[in-house]
Amino acid sequence: MAKSLIRNTLGNRTFGFAVPADGATAKTFAENNLDGKFVVYEVESTSGNDVVTDLWDVTVTGKSETSKGKHTFQFYADFSKDEDEIRTALLNKTFNGVKFEEVFVINMQHITIA
Incomplete structure (x- = not known):
């Protein structure tokens, strides 16, 4: 089944679905x-490993000293990554309009999928 992602920007807020x-x-x-602006992303191909058994459930908060904003989100990370690698990968990236000048790993929980 085909699947596409739409990123819709209304004013200064962006929504994805x-x-x-x-x-x-x-x-x-x-x-x-x-309404507003939108971008459509279509899946052209997929790759990866379908047999994932161990991963990290990670929650991070990024903070911008410049804009005084912060943003928190959750994702699943490869089990081979450690906290420092995740922090470094997110540093100075922008998520939801907040440049992550400081990155805090709030939760990093080991998950096993059978």
């Missing part, structure tokens, strides 16, 4: 139904 459609259909949907 997946739709079960190819890129052309998702673009038509967005043109007919969304």
